[in-house]
Amino acid sequence: xxxxxxxSWIVAVALFALILGSITxxxxxxxxSLNNNANNNRQLMQNFCSDRxxxxxxxxxxxxxxxxxxxxxxxxxxxxxxxYAGLTGFFSKTAGQTGIEYSMREQLSGTSSxxxxxxxxxxxxxxxxQGRSVELTIDPAIQKMAYDMIPDGVGGSIVVMNPKTxxxxxxxxxxxxxxxLMASHDANAVSAAQDKLVKEPGINLNGSSAYTQLYAPGSVxxxxxxxxxxxxxxxxxxxxxxxxxxxxxPGTSYTLPNYQxxxxxxxxxxxxxxxxxxxxxxxxxxxxxxxxQDAITKQADMFGxxxxxxxxxxxxxxxxxxxxDGKLDGPELARSAIGQQSVLVTPLQIAMMTxxxxxxxxxxxxxxVKAVRTPDLKAVSSFTPETLRTSxxxxxxxxxxxWMVSVVDNGIARAAAVPGVQVAGKTGTAxxxxxxxxxxxxxxxxxxxDPQVEVxxxxxxxxxxxxxxLTSPNASKLIEAxxxx
Amino acid sequence: MSQLLTVxxxxxxxxxxxxxxxxxxxxxxxxxxxxxxxxxxxxxxxxQSAILAVLSLAMHICVRLRAKYADPIILPVAVALxxxxxxVIHRLDLGSATGDNAGPRQxxxxxxxxxxxxxxxxxxxxxxxxxxxxxxxLMASVLLLLMPLVPGIxxxxxxGATVWIRLGPFTFQPGEIAKLTLAVFFAxxxxxxxxxILLAGKKIGPLQLPRTRDLGPMVVAWLxxxxxxxxxxxxxxxxxxxxxxxVMIYVATSxxxxxxxxxxxxxxxxxxxxxxxxxxxxxxxxxxxxxDPQYIAAGxxxxxxxxxxxxxxxLMGTGLGNGRPNIVPLANSDMIVASIGEELGMIGLFAVVxxxxxxxxxxxxxxxxxxxxxxxxxxxxxxxxxxxxxxIIIGGVTRLIPLTGxxxxxxxxxxxxxxxxxxxxxxxxxxxDAARRPIDTTTPKEPEEVTAA
Numbered sequence: 030x031x032x033x034x035x036x037s038w039i040v041a042v043a044l045f046a047l048i049l050g051s052i053t054x055x056x057x058x059x060x061x062s063l064n065n066n067a068n069n070n071r072q073l074m075q076n077f078c079s080d081r082x083x084x085x086x087x088x089x090x091x092x093x094x095x096x097x098x099x100x101x102x103x104x105x106x107x108x109x110x111x112x113y114a115g116l117t118g119f120f121s122k123t124a125g126q127t128g129i130e131y132s133m134r135e136q137l138s139g140t141s142s143x144x145x146x147x148x149x150x151x152x153x154x155x156x157x158x159q160g161r162s163v164e165l166t167i168d169p170a171i172q173k174m175a176y177d178m179i180p181d182g183v184g185g186s187i188v189v190m191n192p193k194t195x196x197x198x199x200x201x202x203x204x205x206x207x208x209x210l211m212a213s214h215d216a217n218a219v220s221a222a223q224d225k226l227v228k229e230p231g232i233n234l235n236g237s238s239a240y241t242q243l244y245a246p247g248s249v250x251x252x253x254x255x256x257x258x259x260x261x262x263x264x265x266x267x268x269x270x271x272x273x274x275x276x277x278x279p280g281t282s283y284t285l286p287n288y289q290x291x292x293x294x295x296x297x298x299x300x301x302x303x304x305x306x307x308x309x310x311x312x313x314x315x316x317x318x319x320x321x322q323d324a325i326t327k328q329a330d331m332f333g334x335x336x337x338x339x340x341x342x343x344x345x346x347x348x349x350x351x352x353x354d355g356k357l358d359g360p361e362l363a364r365s366a367i368g369q370q371s372v373l374v375t376p377l378q379i380a381m382m383t384x385x386x387x388x389x390x391x392x393x394x395x396x397x398v399k400a401v402r403t404p405d406l407k408a409v410s411s412f413t414p415e416t417l418r419t420s421x422x423x424x425x426x427x428x429x430x431x432w433m434v435s436v437v438d439n440g441i442a443r444a445a446a447v448p449g450v451q452v453a454g455k456t457g458t459a460x461x462x463x464x465x466x467x468x469x470x471x472x473x474x475x476x477x478x479d480p481q482v483e484v485x486x487x488x489x490x491x492x493x494x495x496x497x498x499l500t501s502p503n504a505s506k507l508i509e510a511x512x513x514x
Numbered sequence: 515m516s517q518l519l520t521v522x523x524x525x526x527x528x529x530x531x532x533x534x535x536x537x538x539x540x541x542x543x544x545x546x547x548x549x550x551x552x553x554x555x556x557x558x559x560x561x562q563s564a565i566l567a568v569l570s571l572a573m574h575i576c577v578r579l580r581a582k583y584a585d586p587i588i589l590p591v592a593v594a595l596x597x598x599x600x601x602v603i604h605r606l607d608l609g610s611a612t613g614d615n616a617g618p619r620q621x622x623x624x625x626x627x628x629x630x631x632x633x634x635x636x637x638x639x640x641x642x643x644x645x646x647x648x649x650x651x652l653m654a655s656v657l658l659l660l661m662p663l664v665p666g667i668x669x670x671x672x673x674g675a676t677v678w679i680r681l682g683p684f685t686f687q688p689g690e691i692a693k694l695t696l697a698v699f700f701a702x703x704x705x706x707x708x709x710x711i712l713l714a715g716k717k718i719g720p721l722q723l724p725r726t727r728d729l730g731p732m733v734v735a736w737l738x739x740x741x742x743x744x745x746x747x748x749x750x751x752x753x754x755x756x757x758x759x760x761v762m763i764y765v766a767t768s769x770x771x772x773x774x775x776x777x778x779x780x781x782x783x784x785x786x787x788x789x790x791x792x793x794x795x796x797x798x799x800x801x802x803x804x805x806d807p808q809y810i811a812a813g814x815x816x817x818x819x820x821x822x823x824x825x826x827x828x829l830m831g832t833g834l835g836n837g838r839p840n841i842v843p844l845a846n847s848d849m850i851v852a853s854i855g856e857e858l859g860m861i862g863l864f865a866v867v868x869x870x871x872x873x874x875x876x877x878x879x880x881x882x883x884x885x886x887x888x889x890x891x892x893x894x895x896x897x898x899x900x901x902x903x904x905x906i907i908i909g910g911v912t913r914l915i916p917l918t919g920x921x922x923x924x925x926x927x928x929x930x931x932x933x934x935x936x937x938x939x940x941x942x943x944x945x946x947d948a949a950r951r952p953i954d955t956t957t958p959k960e961p962e963e964v965t966a967a
Contacts, residue, residue, distance in 0.1 A: 030765060030766075030768065030887065030890055031882055031890075032768065033764055033765040033766075033767075033768040033894075034765055034878060034881050034882050034890065034894050035878075035882070036764075037761050037764065037765060037878070037894055037897075037898050038874075038875065038878040038897075040761075040898075041874055041878070041897070041898055041901035041902070041905075042871070042875075044901060044902065044905040044909075045867065045870070045871050045901065045904070045905065047905070047909065047914060048867060048904070048905055048908045048909050048912065048914060049864065049867060050914075051908075051909060051912035051913070051914040052824075052855065052860060052863055052864065052867070052908070052912055053860065054912070055821055055824045055825060055855070055912050055913070056824050056825065056827060056828055056829065056855055056859065056860035056863070057828070057829060057860060059821075059825060060825045060828050063821055063822055063824075063825030064822075064825050064826065066805070066822065068805075068810050068811075068818065068822075069822045069825075071822050071823065071826045071838055071841065072826070074838055074841075
């Protein structure tokens with residue numbers, strides 16, 4: 030009998046060995062796969078209610094977790110939400126996360142793999158888990174200034190960056206929204222706010238329109254044509270371009286008109302300087318037809334078009350050339366060359382293109398994150414300029430810069446001039462169908478010989494006069510403000 | 515003093531020391547809940563801690579007076595587990611979005627259960643008395659098992675199983691008590707009839723087959739298991755009853771043939787159950803495909819959320835009050851193991867499992883030491899039943915086996931389970947006292963193996 034009792038005990042112990050094994054599997058070996066399961070919202074809820082790191086701008090928190098009395102121990106709170114909504118994004122339990130809140134989530138929640146020793150320390154000391162704070166490259170004064178330049182009701186975007194480092198100094202867009210609405214602990218309130226916000230035209234919950242929204246670039250795209258032309262060897266700085274008032278396409282009824290404002294109509298032959306100063310259409314259409322679609326695409330790619338992988342660290346919508354049309358016929362290529370047809374860009378893409386020209390052809394990776402700090406404010410990583418790609422040669426960059434300077438000095442971007450500073454710039458006016466309204470662009474940098482600041486302004490759906498007033502003069506003010514710092 | 519045989523010492527002081535440790539574990543766990551959930555230490559905390567201490571000490575004194583030689587580990591282990599359970603249930607009440615208030619009821623039941631255990635230990639001076647009630651126990655078991663099906667007192671279908679009765683404000687699972695009465699019946703029946711069962715019957719090869727008429731009680735046990743499954747939809751209890759009987763008949767006969775027959779019956783029964791009963795079939799499906807889209811939000815939700823919780827706790831746990839165990843349905847009863855795994859981590863859950871292991875091992879030790887066949891069988895049955903119950907529920911929660919709704923001994927919220935398990939403590943203490951008590955030297959010493967041949 031005792032042997033049977035002992036055997037029964039052995040069976041019981043074996044059963045217990047099995048459950049110890051299954052517990053070990055669940056709580057040790059399968060932890061990562063269970064935590065990362067798409068249906069597991071625990072980690073999210075854990076983060077949602079935990080002491081997440083702050084997002085800092087100029088030393089001040091623009092997003093921070095404030096202790097509450099409820100079971101959800103911290104409430105994410107945004108100060109100045111309208112000004113920073115497009116950058117910080119929001120952290121919601123039910124509606125997801127966007128912007129920096131999403132792209133830097135591991136650092137902010139303290140769950141990144143390099144925070145492992147922090148977590149061990151928390152376990153040993155019993156401290157509440159605490160995330161790391163993320164400091165942005167944004168200059169709050171410039172950010173505010175840029176934001177105020179966009180009139181309410183105009184869905185514009187402004188990007189100010191350092192062309193030599195890629196650090197984004199300001200990035201704003203309107204309309205904006207109150208991110209606090211999306212971070213509420215009340216799921217019903219969040220879903221009501223979300224329903225309302227997604228219906229408002231121009232609001233993009235995924236991030237600022239400056240890097241998530243695509244617009245027709247219009248004439249600022251002519252910088253791509255110019256770079257492609259010089260790179261091909263078929264053109265040089267002294268080339269004389271055809272500048273007809275109308276460009277007919279044999280076999281079709283389509284004719285491409287030259288730019289109706291400015292001086293284009295005064296001559297039928299043009300230098301690059303003249304064509305750029307007056308933003309003439311037909312010379313660049315001619316270049317594109319001469320070089321072919323592939324050469325233009327190649328140059329566009331070198332400026333960062335069609336790149337789905339860029340993150341600042343929030344994901345940037347890829348700009349498109351040639352866009353949805355794929356293989357372009359003659360008229361389509363001509364229209365694409367002047368930034369119409371289905372060419373689409375983000376304002377950030379234009380800023381990156383101009384920055385590459387400013388930086389001797391080397392495109393720096395744009396970035397919003399200046400530093401990541403531990404709860405005791407020790408920086409664990411800090412901003413290091415990163416080369417993204419070589420967009421063009423230093424010679425071509427220098428040549429285009431020279432022409433862009435004359436656009437501001439003698440051409441249609443005169444309003445961008447800053448006393449005592451050599452400003453390089455280019456405007457764009459992309460027609461939106463037959464509405465008579467345009468996407469009005471300015472992109473440029475200064476000082477031309479030692480670029481410190483790049484400014485890109487985009488004001489959609491405005492008439493020509495309003496566009497001219499909202500772009501170049503504001504660029505001048507922003508350049509001046511940044512250079513004064 | 516130079517005897518070769520070691521004389522068992524009462525070890526009551528050791529029990530008291532361990533009891534203080536056990537009390538400290540439970541009370542400090544509860545204190546952690548207060549601290550981590552930012553609650554002030556209210557009168558509830560002090561009164562509840564005092565109640566737990568007084569009850570445990572009362573039980574200890576009862577053991578001193580009435581079961582001086584009882585195993586000193588059993589009571590502290592039970593107190594520690596019960597204390598942890600109370601703390602975790604309190605923590606789950608505080609974290610509940612729907613305002614659960616299982617804590618006070620659990621305190622009430624704990625008090626009642628310990629008092630009943632004291633009474634059992636006090637009045638049941640010799641466990642062999644129970645042998646007289648062999649067939650009454652069988653009757654009682656059948657009645658207890660039928661009660662949830664009786665209109666008027668049945669609490670109906672709760673979470674898919676008809677195992678509850680309602681008496682005024684209280685609900686009760688009579689099946690919990692039936693485990694004890696069935697064990698008493700099996701022990702009584704087998705200790706009386708084991709010689710017959712052993713010696714009669716055909717022999718085929720190495721297998722000694724039982725006579726058909728000796729198969730009677732086995733068939734009864736099988737029918738009881740199947741009945742529970744068919745009428746009450748309670749797979750876990752069904753398996754538990756059958757396992758209980760299997761072990762007891764094996765201990766009684768030492769015949770592996772019985773176990774093989776039993777396992778075959780179980781396989782046949784299980785296969786039939788899967789194909790006949792949709793709820794069993796569904797449980798198996800959910801178990802195999804818990805993470806599939808069609809189950810993850812429906813039938814598999816409970817077990818999957820439990821696993822997510824345990825993974826969230828990982829090795830060290832989130833700390834009591836810092837996890838989110840309330841996401842899991844039935845977090846304070848069926849799934850309390852997942853709650854503990856999340857907040858106390860793998861380390862904490864291992865500690866709990868080790869306490870269970872200690873508990874059933876001491877019960878087996880009592881069975882080994884018992885000097886009568888009835889005591890041996892009862893203790894072995896109760897010990898194995900307890901271990902099997904832990905295996906079925908913890909294995910279910912960790913997705914080792916399909917999840918079935920069994921209570922987690924001493925931890926889960928629920929009065930019937932507490933009551934049954936505290937009576938179990940009293941019975942094991944009683945049997946271990948008999949096992950360890952030095953044989954009175956004034957009467958001739960019986961050969962050790964007379965009853966345990």
